[in-house]
Amino acid sequence: MQRAENPSQARGGGGLFPQARKASRNSMIAAAVISVFLLLLPVPQMLSEAGIVRLPIRFDQAFINAAADTACFTLLALGLNIVVGYAGLLDLGYAAFFAIGTYTYAILASSFFDLHVPFWIMLFVSGLVTALFGVAFGAPTLRLRGDYLAIVTLGFGEIVPIFILNLDQLTAGTNGISGVDKPAIGPVIIGANNDNISFYYLGLALIVLIVFFINRLRDSRLGRAWMAIREDELAAATMGINTTTTKLWAFGLGAALSGFAGTFYGAHLGFASPQQFNFSQSVLILCMVILGGMGNLWGVMLGAAVIYLLQTVVLIQLPTWLGNLGKSTNLDFLISFNENVRLTDYTFFIYGIILVLFMLFRPEGLIASRRRKLELHPESEKISDQERQDLYDVRETNQTDTDVRGSQP
Amino acid sequence: MDLPSLAELLQQIINGVSRGSVYALIALGYTMVYGIIELINFAHGDIFMLGAFTALTFVAVFGVDSRNPALHDPVALISVLLITFIFTMLVTGLLGVVIERFAYRPLRNAPKLAPLISALGVSYILQNIGQVWKGPSNITFPDIIPETFIRIPIGEQFLIIRWKAVIIFTISIMFMVLLTLFVQRTKLGKAMRATAQDQTTAQLMGININRTIALTFFIGAALAGAGAILYGMFIKGVQFTVGFAIGLKAFTAAVLGGIGNIPGAMLGGFIIGMVEAMSDTFLETRWTQAVVFGVLILILVFRPSGLLGQRVAEKV
Numbered sequence: 001m002q003r004a005e006n007p008s009q010a011r012g013g014g015g016l017f018p019q020a021r022k023a024s025r026n027s028m029i030a031a032a033v034i035s036v037f038l039l040l041l042p043v044p045q046m047l048s049e050a051g052i053v054r055l056p057i058r059f060d061q062a063f064i065n066a067a068a069d070t071a072c073f074t075l076l077a078l079g080l081n082i083v084v085g086y087a088g089l090l091d092l093g094y095a096a097f098f099a100i101g102t103y104t105y106a107i108l109a110s111s112f113f114d115l116h117v118p119f120w121i122m123l124f125v126s127g128l129v130t131a132l133f134g135v136a137f138g139a140p141t142l143r144l145r146g147d148y149l150a151i152v153t154l155g156f157g158e159i160v161p162i163f164i165l166n167l168d169q170l171t172a173g174t175n176g177i178s179g180v181d182k183p184a185i186g187p188v189i190i191g192a193n194n195d196n197i198s199f200y201y202l203g204l205a206l207i208v209l210i211v212f213f214i215n216r217l218r219d220s221r222l223g224r225a226w227m228a229i230r231e232d233e234l235a236a237a238t239m240g241i242n243t244t245t246t247k248l249w250a251f252g253l254g255a256a257l258s259g260f261a262g263t264f265y266g267a268h269l270g271f272a273s274p275q276q277f278n279f280s281q282s283v284l285i286l287c288m289v290i291l292g293g294m295g296n297l298w299g300v301m302l303g304a305a306v307i308y309l310l311q312t313v314v315l316i317q318l319p320t321w322l323g324n325l326g327k328s329t330n331l332d333f334l335i336s337f338n339e340n341v342r343l344t345d346y347t348f349f350i351y352g353i354i355l356v357l358f359m360l361f362r363p364e365g366l367i368a369s370r371r372r373k374l375e376l377h378p379e380s381e382k383i384s385d386q387e388r389q390d391l392y393d394v395r396e397t398n399q400t401d402t403d404v405r406g407s408q409p
Numbered sequence: 410m411d412l413p414s415l416a417e418l419l420q421q422i423i424n425g426v427s428r429g430s431v432y433a434l435i436a437l438g439y440t441m442v443y444g445i446i447e448l449i450n451f452a453h454g455d456i457f458m459l460g461a462f463t464a465l466t467f468v469a470v471f472g473v474d475s476r477n478p479a480l481h482d483p484v485a486l487i488s489v490l491l492i493t494f495i496f497t498m499l500v501t502g503l504l505g506v507v508i509e510r511f512a513y514r515p516l517r518n519a520p521k522l523a524p525l526i527s528a529l530g531v532s533y534i535l536q537n538i539g540q541v542w543k544g545p546s547n548i549t550f551p552d553i554i555p556e557t558f559i560r561i562p563i564g565e566q567f568l569i570i571r572w573k574a575v576i577i578f579t580i581s582i583m584f585m586v587l588l589t590l591f592v593q594r595t596k597l598g599k600a601m602r603a604t605a606q607d608q609t610t611a612q613l614m615g616i617n618i619n620r621t622i623a624l625t626f627f628i629g630a631a632l633a634g635a636g637a638i639l640y641g642m643f644i645k646g647v648q649f650t651v652g653f654a655i656g657l658k659a660f661t662a663a664v665l666g667g668i669g670n671i672p673g674a675m676l677g678g679f680i681i682g683m684v685e686a687m688s689d690t691f692l693e694t695r696w697t698q699a700v701v702f703g704v705l706i707l708i709l710v711f712r713p714s715g716l717l718g719q720r721v722a723e724k725v
Contacts (some may be wrong), residue, residue, distance in 0.1 A: 140710045155702040162699040351538035355530025359523045
């Protein structure tokens with residue numbers, strides 16, 4: 001029984017990325033191109049810093065800084081994807097776990113209490129702490145229905161920042177904790193002198209590890225149980241899945257990932273402040289998952305990159321870019337656009353539009369998970385109606401059967 | 410901690426009730442929408458916020474202010490108030506209908522998460538509209554009714570009641586009575602209750618469910634508009650983020666009373682207002698939010714059906 005449970009193993013050899021093995025050659029090439037691109041992304045900056053080349057466009061620190069933060073939010077989106085995408089539980093307070101992760105690192109690895117636990121140990125400690133919070137919070141609440149659960153998590157997401165703000169002996173209240181330690185490998189400190197490039201690579205390495213882990217997890221017994229619960233909780237329970245434990249695993253693992261991300265975030269920023277973890281942060285992460293594609297790893301990562309870069313680079317720089325374009329082409333309306341419009345004022349609007357339009361027209365996101373797509377599209381209603389009709393027909397024809405087991409097709 | 414005197418306690422109860430009557434009006438919108446299509450309408454709080462801004466604009470355009478000598482005549486004052494209410498409620502009501510038509514109706518048969526996420530998106534859009542419209546800072550609502558007090562001596566101290574509090578309480582109770590009569594006694598109210606019970610069967614009985622659901626959204630959103638004017642009169646400061654905070658409190662009130670249950674929402678509103686007032690006095694103000702959300706979590710965990718709601722099995 002155990003053997004046959006994992007289909008990819010049954011067909012001989014798991015491989016690094018079972019999904020990629022099944023996928024076409026083209027997408028493998030695409031994945032390779034993207035990996036090379038991501039690895040080489042900081043190279044222009046390195047070269048220009050070393051004075052080897054002069055770049056036509058200014059590749060300043062801020063760009064790689066944003067890329068390193070994108071890595072952090074990718075980790076968060078991957079974590080939320082376990083909860084929302086795999087297990088189908090809407091968590092609107094995910095930023096609370098992120099906050100707990102960041103503060104765990106900031107408290108135990110800064111000059112605030114003069115504790116300096118190494119980053120690599122803290123990565124696991126924060127993960128464990130957030131997972132414990134996730135389980136402790138999830139245990140009483142996960143039996144609630146989907147929409148109630150969303151509200152309870154929202155309440156939790158509101159309460160945690162209030163506690164962080166008010167427990168000033170532990171968290172320094174509104175001031176936040178500054179001087180958070182940077183990670184170190186032996187004597188070498190990563191990110192010393194605002195070196196964002198090494199942080200970027202650290203983030204990439206963490207993502208690769210986590211993606212490998214989640215990818216294996218998805219095809220495991222637990223992963224399939226999550227999807228079964230997402231599709232039909234009652235049916236899953238009937239099949240012998242312990243729904244409470246399974247959901248708790250999703251909640252705990254999702255929270256643990258935000259602990260990883262929080263540690264990375266705290267180390268990168270060198271600072272933890274209660275303002276960073278409000279409701280809009282939870283919605284931002286949710287937006288990433290929805291835009292990219294709930295339940296699809298590649299989609300979620302794409303969503304995280306698109307949304308984070310949209311927020312930190314495009315919305316801020318676009319008016320300037322357009323203004324420069326206007327100056328060089330003498331188009332007055334582009335120049336006045338730059339002078340009059342602050343696109344950052346419309347960030348919420350853009351997130352809102354993304355959420356609504358994607359729910360209306362493409363609920364499966366940019367890169368769809370095949371199973372999720374079937375569930376989310378109203379056409380699948382026809383399929384389920386058909387199935388129900390078939391079941392009904394079977395029952396009709398087996399009416400004379402007195403033995404219940406006999407009615408199995 | 411010193412024990413509060415009777416006067417202090419009564420004072421807080423009165424403060425709580427007047428604040429709670431606004432929550433109750435907003436909670437009605439949550440509860441009605443949930444009752445009929447089982448959707449938590451996240452955008453409801455932001456409709457409330459836009460209602461406050463609409464009223465603010467309207468009042469500013471017509472120069473309504475208690476210092477305006479033309480308004481010292483009670484007939485003029487009442488008619489101005491009436492027009493402000495009607496206009497604001499129409500605007501928010503129509504906004505509710507439009508949102509339902511474009512963001513929720515297409516998702517009526519989709520999995521439950523889809524309309525919830527869509528509602529969240531609408532809430533964000535409305536918040537941004539509010540931000541662009543009135544700017545990010547706190548805006549002061551002009552005094553429509555002059556600020557006067559009633560003083561009742563209790564022992565050595567005085568119990569101070571704002572006249573406004575009395576008016577707000579009266580107006581919200583009036584709306585609640587009207588709503589209850591509408592739902593219980595009219596044909597449209599009957600259609601609403603039927604749709605809430607079973608959409609398919611209601612349709613078979615000749616009820617136009619699309620129109621009934623749109624009507625529910627209209628009434629709920631209009632009540633949020635009314636609540637917004639009362640809030641503006643009472644609390645005075647309005648900001649574009651107010652919808653989220655007040656909306657969540659009103660939702661807590663709706664859940665506390667038993668979501669889908671109209672008298673429950675009113676009861677819940679008063680209780681939450683009182684919990685807030687008590688927490689402000691006996692704890693510190695900075696913990697009040699946490700206390701309200703704590704109440705929300707505890708109720709959902711231990712008695713999700715609320716105080717007046719009936720325990721219903723989940724539809725499979």
